Amino acid sequence: MKAKYIADFDSWKKGFAFSVPIQVRFSETDMFGHVNNTVPITYFEFARIEFMKELGIMQNWLMGESKLFPVVADIQVDYTQQVYFDEKLKVHVKIESIGTSSMDVHYWVTNGKGETCFTGRGAMVQISKETGKGHPWTEQEKELFRNSGAAAAKL
Amino acid sequence: MKAKYIADFDSWKKGFAFSVPIQVRFSETDMFGHVNNTVPITYFEFARIEFMKELGIMQNWLMGESKLFPVVADIQVDYTQQVYFDEKLKVHVKIESIGTSSMDVHYWVTNGKGETCFTGRGAMVQISKETGKGHPWTEQEKELFRNSGAAAAKL
Amino acid sequence: MKAKYIADFDSWKKGFAFSVPIQVRFSETDMFGHVNNTVPITYFEFARIEFMKELGIMQNWLMGESKLFPVVADIQVDYTQQVYFDEKLKVHVKIESIGTSSMDVHYWVTNGKGETCFTGRGAMVQISKETGKGHPWTEQEKELFRNSGAAAAKL
Amino acid sequence: MKAKYIADFDSWKKGFAFSVPIQVRFSETDMFGHVNNTVPITYFEFARIEFMKELGIMQNWLMGESKLFPVVADIQVDYTQQVYFDEKLKVHVKIESIGTSSMDVHYWVTNGKGETCFTGRGAMVQISKETGKGHPWTEQEKELFRNSGAAAAKL
Numbered sequence: 174m175k176a177k178y179i180a181d182f183d184s185w186k187k188g189f190a191f192s193v194p195i196q197v198r199f200s201e202t203d204m205f206g207h208v209n210n211t212v213p214i215t216y217f218e219f220a221r222i223e224f225m226k227e228l229g230i231m232q233n234w235l236m237g238e239s240k241l242f243p244v245v246a247d248i249q250v251d252y253t254q255q256v257y258f259d260e261k262l263k264v265h266v267k268i269e270s271i272g273t274s275s276m277d278v279h280y281w282v283t284n285g286k287g288e289t290c291f292t293g294r295g296a297m298v299q300i301s302k303e304t305g306k307g308h309p310w311t312e313q314e315k316e317l318f319r320n321s322g323a324a325a326a327k328l
Numbered sequence: 329m330k331a332k333y334i335a336d337f338d339s340w341k342k343g344f345a346f347s348v349p350i351q352v353r354f355s356e357t358d359m360f361g362h363v364n365n366t367v368p369i370t371y372f373e374f375a376r377i378e379f380m381k382e383l384g385i386m387q388n389w390l391m392g393e394s395k396l397f398p399v400v401a402d403i404q405v406d407y408t409q410q411v412y413f414d415e416k417l418k419v420h421v422k423i424e425s426i427g428t429s430s431m432d433v434h435y436w437v438t439n440g441k442g443e444t445c446f447t448g449r450g451a452m453v454q455i456s457k458e459t460g461k462g463h464p465w466t467e468q469e470k471e472l473f474r475n476s477g478a479a480a481a482k483l
Numbered sequence: 484m485k486a487k488y489i490a491d492f493d494s495w496k497k498g499f500a501f502s503v504p505i506q507v508r509f510s511e512t513d514m515f516g517h518v519n520n521t522v523p524i525t526y527f528e529f530a531r532i533e534f535m536k537e538l539g540i541m542q543n544w545l546m547g548e549s550k551l552f553p554v555v556a557d558i559q560v561d562y563t564q565q566v567y568f569d570e571k572l573k574v575h576v577k578i579e580s581i582g583t584s585s586m587d588v589h590y591w592v593t594n595g596k597g598e599t600c601f602t603g604r605g606a607m608v609q610i611s612k613e614t615g616k617g618h619p620w621t622e623q624e625k626e627l628f629r630n631s632g633a634a635a636a637k638l
Numbered sequence: 639m640k641a642k643y644i645a646d647f648d649s650w651k652k653g654f655a656f657s658v659p660i661q662v663r664f665s666e667t668d669m670f671g672h673v674n675n676t677v678p679i680t681y682f683e684f685a686r687i688e689f690m691k692e693l694g695i696m697q698n699w700l701m702g703e704s705k706l707f708p709v710v711a712d713i714q715v716d717y718t719q720q721v722y723f724d725e726k727l728k729v730h731v732k733i734e735s736i737g738t739s740s741m742d743v744h745y746w747v748t749n750g751k752g753e754t755c756f757t758g759r760g761a762m763v764q765i766s767k768e769t770g771k772g773h774p775w776t777e778q779e780k781e782l783f784r785n786s787g788a789a790a791a792k793l
Contacts, residue, residue: 353529
């Protein structure tokens with residue numbers, strides 16, 4: 174059951190160069206015994222922001238005087254495998270493509286055995302507080318985003 | 329910015345016959361001042377389950393001795409408009425299509441002015457605890473699901 | 484098992500004049516099958532803010548230019564009875580006592596049978612953004628808070 | 639502003655021998671810009687369970703055939719200092735005292751500078767699924783709990 178946003182699973186996986194560890198909290202389970210379906214999206218957010226910090230762009234958005242901030246335009250989660258309390262997961266993130274003021278971010282969550290638990294994607298847009306509309310990336314930022322992918326490709 | 333799962337927005341909206349009210353909680357906002365992007369999926373879950381209760385199928389899954397339970401296979405959220413603390417929303421749900429042991433559920437969230445805030449969709453699968461695989465709907469259940477749509481179409 | 488902040492349970496209960504309904508969400512349960520212990524405090528927050536809105540004081544704190552905002556100084560939750568998915572609860576709130584810039588807020592959560600599920604209390608302080616310290620209530624506000632109790636006592 | 643459950647802060651702090659790291663997630667902030675007051679209790683739960691795993695007792699409760707499970711009887715949180723997005727916290731846990739079938743667990747949360755952000759406590763009771771009542775600790779378990787404190791005292 175492959176998601177439409179994954180053309181070839183093997184080459185898709187190779188594109189990920191960044192990941193963060195997540196340990197499933199008890200409060201994230203539900204009465205069916207597994208991680209509730211509303212939880213992986215919080216893992217995605219945590220991993221995406223760690224990635225943006227790594228790239229050095231999150232810091233700008235968080236400054237009090239910043240006129241720009243990121244907004245999630247859409248998100249998709251595919252639940253490939255049930256996940257249980259206390260599992261130690263890895264949440265991989267990559268920028269799949271870059272638009273004028275947006276980017277398509279992909280997610281791949283694996284468990285301790287390296288099995289795929291969740292996959293996902295979502296567009297993120299940089300918004301201007303003044304206009305309320307998308308604010309274009311600089312050429313420098315686009316270069317940075319492209320390199321974040323190139324770094325992975327080299328591995 | 330229309331999601332791919334919506335062919336024609338006007339006729340798509342007309343298909344919704346069921347909705348639940350949701351009031352945005354303070355703890356659901358984040359430091360950017362709006363509802364955090366991880367929250368609407370909890371609204372979807374709440375509305376979907378209320379709908380399944382209305383159809384009378386949720387009760388079976390919740391019985392201790394039940395050998396079947398529902399699993400969310402994938403979910404998509406499109407964030408059309410920012411939502412703020414204390415807004416009173418309506419979460420509309422419908423069954424868009426029915427598979428052998430699955431269904432495609434669609435979501436439409438509107439604010440007090442009737443504006444679209446979020447749209448979404450996701451496949452739900454009825455799983456057998458014994459086999460760990462999809463368990464087919466009965467003909468009676470399929471009829472029930474189809475009528476839940478027919479009811480809306482008549483409005 | 485009575486909490487220390489309740490001198491006499493019967494007279495304590497009579498002090499509540501305001502309540503909000505809450506329906507337990509599926510995502511609020513955990514793998515032990517009941518509402519997770521981290522959840523009632525979100526009910527408390529929801530009810531407290533609805534109460535502050537009713538009193539007309541929440542609105543001031545939420546205005547962009549407001550120099551004052553409320554902070555929770557401490558909170559206590561006593562879990563009297565297990566609560567399960569889909570229960571319809573009532574969250575009662577009252578102001579137990581008023582300090583210079585603080586108030587002691589009490590909580591009482593009942594289920595459909597009127598049984599006590601949770602009780603709680605917590606101090607809330609009105610903070611000044613400029614000084615970072617408590618900002619005194621006006622006499623008018625204190626009067627308002629006292630009347631919110633008087634209203635209950637009359638019932 | 640010292641909580642009543644702390645007789646002497648310096649000696650209280652010395653009792654903690656176990657801690658877990660927690661990084662504040664973006665989704666845990668609220669529109670006032672800091673960590674929402676409903677969040678620290680989820681940190682407490684995470685740390686408490688890690689501690690119970692370390693002691694080797696959590697494993698028993700999680701086994702499918704287990705006739706015993708832990709329940710949180712009450713919880714208290716004192717918010718000493720505001721905490722913001724991305725802070726790296728340490729959540730310290732200790733068993734303060736041991737009852738027949740219960741224990742009093744204390745919590746101390748510090749930030750990167752070693753400053754106190756939150757303190758807390760709560761009783762946990764071991765419940766029997768059969769009777770629905772407290773099930774006594776074995777002498778071996780009590781010894782284990784006492785030693786978890788002794789280990790700290792030696793540091």
